Amino acid sequence: MKVQQIRLDDNNPEHRQLSIYRTGLINRVRLDDREYRVYGTLELSAHDYAALFHYSIIEALNQLPFISETSNGLDSWDEAFLHNSRLGTMQKIIAEKSASINPEKKEMILLGWHDQPLRVAYLREIEPARFLLFLENLTRFVAESEKEGYDLEFIL
Numbered sequence: 001m002k003v004q005q006i007r008l009d010d011n012n013p014e015h016r017q018l019s020i021y022r023t024g025l026i027n028r029v030r031l032d033d034r035e036y037r038v039y040g041t042l043e044l045s046a047h048d049y050a051a052l053f054h055y056s057i058i059e060a061l062n063q064l065p066f067i068s069e070t071s072n073g074l075d076s077w078d079e080a081f082l083h084n085s086r087l088g089t090m091q092k093i094i095a096e097k098s099a100s101i102n103p104e105k106k107e108m109i110l111l112g113w114h115d116q117p118l119r120v121a122y123l124r125e126i127e128p129a130r131f132l133l134f135l136e137n138l139t140r141f142v143a144e145s146e147k148e149g150y151d152l153e154f155i156l
Contacts, residue, residue, distance in 0.1 A: 002119065003113075003119040003120065003121050004118060004119065004120045004121070005120075005121050005123055006120060006121070006122050006123065007108075007123045007124070007125065008020070008021060008046065008111065008122060008123065008124045010045070010046055010047065016046075018122070020111050020112045020122045021046050022046060022049050022050070022076065022077075022156070023043070023044055023045060023046050023049055024043075024044035024049050024154065024155055024156040025041055025042070025043055025044065025153075025154075025155040026041065026042040026044065026138070026141065026152055026153070026154055026155075027039075027040070027041050027152065027153040027155070028040040028041070028141075028145050028148075028150040028151075028152065028153075029081070029150065029151050029152070029153045030149070030150060030151060031067075031081060031083065031151045038153075039148075039150055040141075040145075040150075042137065042138060042141045044156075045134075046124070047124070047126070047127070047130065047131070048131060048134040049156070050109060050111060050124050050126065051126050051128075051131040051134075053076070054107070054109050054126055055097060055100075055101055055131070056097070057093075057094065057097045057135075058074055058075070058076075058156075060093050060096075060097055061074050061090060061093055061094075062074050063093070064082060064086050064089060064090060064093075065082075065083075065086065066080040066081065066082055066154075067080060067081040067082075067083075068080040068081070074154055074156070075156065076156050077156065078156055079153065079154065079155050079156075080153075080154045080156075081151060081152065081153050081154070082151060082152045082154070083151050084145070084146060084149055084150060084151050087142050087143075087145060087146035087152065088146060090142055090152075091139055091142050091143060091146075094135055094138060094139055094142070095139070097135075098132060098135050101128050101131070101132060102128060103128045103129040103132055104128070104129075105128060106125060106126065106127055106128065107125070107126045107128070108123055108124070108125050108126075109123065109124055109125075109126055110122070110123060111123065111124050
């Protein structure tokens with residue numbers, strides 16, 4: 001049986017409605033605030049979201065003590081918090097993982113599949129140079145957050 005391949009296109013509204021199409025947010029918060037308040041946000045595009053998992057950055061960051069309701073640490077479909085005292089280590093992990101990414105090597109990754117009612121594989125092209133720019137922005141966001149005393153909330 002033939003497998004239909006769908007390459008996700010961020011400009012296609014039908015693709016953005018698929019459950020496999022994931023984006024996220026990283027918020028600056030203060031865990032000791034009496035009420036929940038967001039002091040700044042870095043958005044994760046669907047491209048960067050997928051790349052964070054593809055390049056094992058989420059896996060590497062899970063050596064840090066994330067606080068989450070599910071106790072799964074930093075994971076897809078979850079919300080997790082990281083205390084300000086760990087943001088320096090987070091920056092080091094991102095720098096190490098960034099160094100291993102070849103900016104010239106585009107990659108096609110499998111995001112997911114299903115067999116019923118049709119066999120379909122969902123793919124996404126990862127543009128490493130674009131992702132490395134995101135990691136620079138993320139590193140800057142984390143450094144500013146650390147300096148200003150913010151904790152981070154990850155909504156994946």
